[in-house]
Amino acid sequence: MAVNADKLNIQVQARDLQKVVIGPAGELTILERLDLTVHAGEAVAILGASGSGKSTLLGLLAGLDEATGGEIRLFDQDLRSLDEDARAALRAGQVGFVFQNFQLLPTLTALENILLPLELTGNSQARREGLNALDKVGLAQRADHYPRQLSGGEQQRIAIARAIAPGPKILFADEPTGNLDQETGAQIIQLLLKLRRQIDVALILVTHDAELAQQCDRRLLLDKGCLEAMQ
Amino acid sequence: MRILRFSLLGLWREWRSGELRLLSFSLILAVAAVTSVGFFTDRVEQALQQQGNELLAADLVIESSNPLPEEFNLQAAAEGLEMAQTLSFPSVVMVRDEPQLVQVKAVSAGYPLRGELLIRELPESPIVAAERIPQPGRVWVEPRLLLLLDLHPGDSLSLGERRFSIERLIELEPDRGGNLFQLAPRVMIDLQDIPSTGLVSAASRVKHRLLLAGPPSSVARFRDWSEPRLPDNARILSISDARPELRNALERGSRFLALAALVTVLVTGAAVALSTRRLVERQSDAVAVMRCLGAQSSFLRNSLILRLLLLILLTGLAGALAGYLAQIIITNLLSDWLTQSLPPPSPRPLLTGLATGAITLFGFALPPLMHLPKVSPLKVLRRDLGVVQPGPWLLGLSALSALGLLIYWEAGEPRMALTLLSGVVVLLLLLSLLALLLIRLAGKLQQRARGIQRFGLASLSRHPGTTLLQVCGFGLGIMAILLLAVVRVDLLSAWEDSLPAGAPNRFLVNILPEQIAELETFLAQNRISNSGLHPMIRGRLSQINDQPVIPENYANPRARGLASREFNLSWGIQLQSDNQIIAGAWWQEENAAPQFSVDKGIAETLGIELGDRLTYSMGDRSFSAPVTSLRTVKWDSFNVNFFVIGSPATLRDEAATYITSFHLEPTQEKLAADLIKRFPNVTLLDVTAILQQVRRVMDRGSAAVEYIFLFTLAAGLLVLYAGILAGAEARSHESAILRTLGAARKQLLGAAAIEFATLGLLAGLLASLGAFITGQLLAQQIFQLEYGFSLWLWLGGVGGATLGIGLAGLFSAWPLVVRPPIQSLRQTE
Secondary structure, eight states: OHHHHHHHHHEEEEEEEEEEEEEEEEEOOOOEEEEEEETTTOEEEOOOOSSSSSHHHHHHHHTTTSSEEEEEETEEGGGGGGGGGHHHHHTTEEEEEEOOOOOOOOOHHHHHHHHHHHTEEEEEEEHHHHHHHHHHTTGGTTTTGGGGOOHHHHHHHHHHHHHHHOOSSEEEEEEETTTTTTTHHHHHHHHHHOOOOOOOOOOEEEEEEEEHHHHEEEEEEEEEEEEEEOO | HHHHHHHHHHHHHHHHHTHHHHHHHHHHEEEEEEEHHHHHHHHHHHHHHHHHHHTTTTSEEEEEEOOOOHHHHHHHHHTTTEEEEEEEEEEEEEETEEEEEEEEEEEEEOOOSSSEEEEEETTTTTOOOOOOOOOTTEEEEHHHHHHHHHHTTTTTETTTTTTEEEEEEEEOOOOGGGGGGOOOOEEEEEEGGGHHOOOOOTTOOOOOOOOEEOOHHHHHHHHHGGGOOTTTEEEEEOOOGGOOOHHHHHHHHHHHHHHHHHHHHHHHHHHHHHHHHOOOOOOOOHHHHHHHHHHHHHHHHHHHHHHHHHHHHHHHHHHHHHHHHHHHHHHHHHHGGGGOOOOOOOOOOHHHHHHHHHHHHHHHHHHHHHHHHGGOOGTTTTTOOOOOOOOOHHHHHHHHHHHHHHHHHHHHHHHHHHHHHHHHHHHHHHHHHHHHHHHHHHHHHHHOHHHHHHHHHHHHOOHHHHHHHHHHHHHHHHHHHHHIIIIIHHHHHHHHHHHHHTTOOOOEEEOOOGGHHHHHHHHHTTTTBBOOOOOEEEEEEEEOOOOOOOOGGOOSHHHHHHHHHHEEEESSSSSSSEEEEEEEEEOOOOOOOOOOEEEEHHHHHHHHOOOOEEEEEEEEEEEEEEEEEEEOOOGGGGGGOOSSSEEEHHHTSSEEEEEEEOOOGGGHHHHHHHHHSSSSTEEEEEEEEHHHHHHHHHHHHHHHHHHHHHHHHHHHHHHHHHHTTTTTHHHEEEEEEEHHOOOOOOHHHHHHHHHHHHHHHHHHHHHHHHHHHHHHHIIIIISSOOOOOOOOHHHHIIIHHHHHHHHHHHHHHHHHHHSEEEEEEHHOO
16 A cells, blocks of 8 residues: 555656767767656755756656656656657646746747646636736736846746646756846745745756755755765 | 637737738738739730620620521520621622622621721721711721722712612721631621612521620520520630730730739748748747647647638738739729720639638648647757758648649649749759858858958858758849849830831732732832732631541531631741741741641641641642641731641642732821722732730730739848848847957948848849749740840849848848847847
């Protein structure tokens, strides 16, 4: 029973994960026999130097990319058995993303950006939930602003609102403070962690900032393609 | 529902953001061009058709050798059609006991139902349109009858048992039709006078015509009703039975219009392709984010198709509306040029416009757009992952299929479509090849260049895909402008030159061999140059390949008519300058074996092929020879031409009369009278009025082409704009970085000017070449016109493109150098 309960609790799991790419100088191993398990509601920080493969790992765990070896299970589904479309269907409404460069669509207003994942799943309450999410990140008055009319910090808040609006089970955040100054970055992290706790969602945070990582439940260091637990 | 809602929202948001603007404008322009051309040509063609009907003096004519059954009249009356009847037959008039062969035409009230019968009261009176028919007991005659019989208006003549007094002089009968070379002068009387002449009995060889006119739908219904009920001796006459020289001019006019419309569609296609590429580049990030957020590619693809269909509908309707309005405005602008008001357009061009929009969008935009849903979601993490673009073969094939379809549809004939399509393909291949060479060259030159030259050249080689696309886009845009600005003018003037001011307006027929020397001396003394004296022999085509020619075996009424009547045949060794051999070979020698050369049109109608053996009968004699060549003939040149010509050995021994044509100025009218007196047996035909009719068609065609040119110009400018926008993001980013690093405004503007002027130079050179080759092909293959070298084409093409595109590049770079670089950097992040 204990095993089953644990299994139900696992949001994403990687076993023996390997990623090799072909570069100009031949084969390059980015991830080497890597194991990782993230449970529901757990916040895990992945640290590592630039080019250590943090973003690659994040992409693989979220099913955006395919591994060269090993197994990844997202919501207990083996990603190897799914094609890109099936992986997208698995993500829909269950996975939220926050990116370093925000990835807001410049042609949509703040609210429309937040509505996007809700409209994709055909949510009938899209607008209400979108406004609710906008309110949670403190930008209700900016609903009709376009990304270019917002500061970097505001843009990242909109991105966070978009990530949490559909009520996902897991959030993937790739260097969410990388494009922000220290103070704004700290505010954004506080907001992200606060909202994560409020809606009880798992978080995988990729960062090179050890201080930020401190605020997560677990910290892992990616070095030479392998993950090591940090104190 | 979810997908429809999502697509509608997406379309609205994309439109609002301006992402779709260039693509939409391109589509609207394509549809507007096609529909306005469609509406306009539809109206012009209807007007030309009406003018064609003028040649029949009605909308529909049934010709028969016996009076038609009464049910035809009743049916026509039931349809509410206007009716008139004519009866024509050869006869003799007697004046002072002197007989003269004439062609009698008896007409009923209302004749002509279409067109005008031009008459004069006295030889020196002005020409006016007749408002009635001859009064009972009066006769209207051709002026040459007066010359032949030394008569004057008011004099009387006998026709059969009745005396008539001469009331008016006939200058032009609208429905003279194929009887241009009718030898006997015309005499026109009221149909009611026929019984009193005693000339027509049941056994008489007369030609009855029932003339009908009315709304097109009623005419069409009557036609459908009458066709199965036609007696054996009756046939329906159509515009194709009208004079070949006018039909020729009408056909060429329509071709010019079709060409102008086609070039517009072609260029808007290029604009659509260019704007789609930009759209795909800009949309790829959005698609990657949506895929991250769980959108399946099938959902995105279906949503995209839905949005495209909505876009086609919206731009199609907007374009059709714009086309309709433009057509009204321009028709009004041209009202002075158009000698008659145009009929309202039919709705067909609207459908053509919508279909053109769909084909243009799907052909030029679908392949790259369909790759959009396949953008990897990983692009959100890795900026280096570009948009997956379809292979050049797929792109090319799709665009070419769309082009081929559009061209075939618009041109309506495969040969013109193929000529244009091959011109475009060759140009695009050349453009691509030379663009690649330029990119390589720019890469090499850049290493030697310094300062701003280096920046400008570097930009060309750094983005080879964009450079390639720009050269092709610019090249096509400039070629369109050149084709219409220079080639159009040259072709139109070549067309008008084909009917020069001094084109023959008089024909002399029935010249006896022994009169040739004297006639030539007479003409030379009066300084009148003629088109040469050609022998003319009349014969009926009796056998093809020893099989008898039976008119009833031909389904085509024109073929039936041709098979049953006598041909004017000729012989000679010199090919007329306006004839061109298109199959086989022309004999060169006086003693070449017996053989025939046949006009292509008539060969097709009668099913005659190269190598076939034709037999002609003349009374109880007949002669045969093989067909060794097929010719195209410019019937609208007004030179003496023949459908069938034999080698001297074929026909030299047959009794022939001779024919020639020449130009007579209005001041030389007296010469005509002298000529008739000197050679009383010779018939002088005046074709001035017909000549003017052909000229009017040419003028009208030219006016229409001028108008359609405006759309093509707009399309050319749009594609140039799209070309400048291509790669604008990358350029903005690079400029911002260079400015951050300290580059002066002057340097950046200079670099942009060099980059675009180089593109313009190359595109201009290739476009001039393309326009020259296409112009040559069109002139020779389609319009059968002489088209020479035009210095303006090259000067305008190369110089204009270098300067114009260089300046456009300069202007496009201006906003980049005046706004703070940080803005550009943020936007392109």
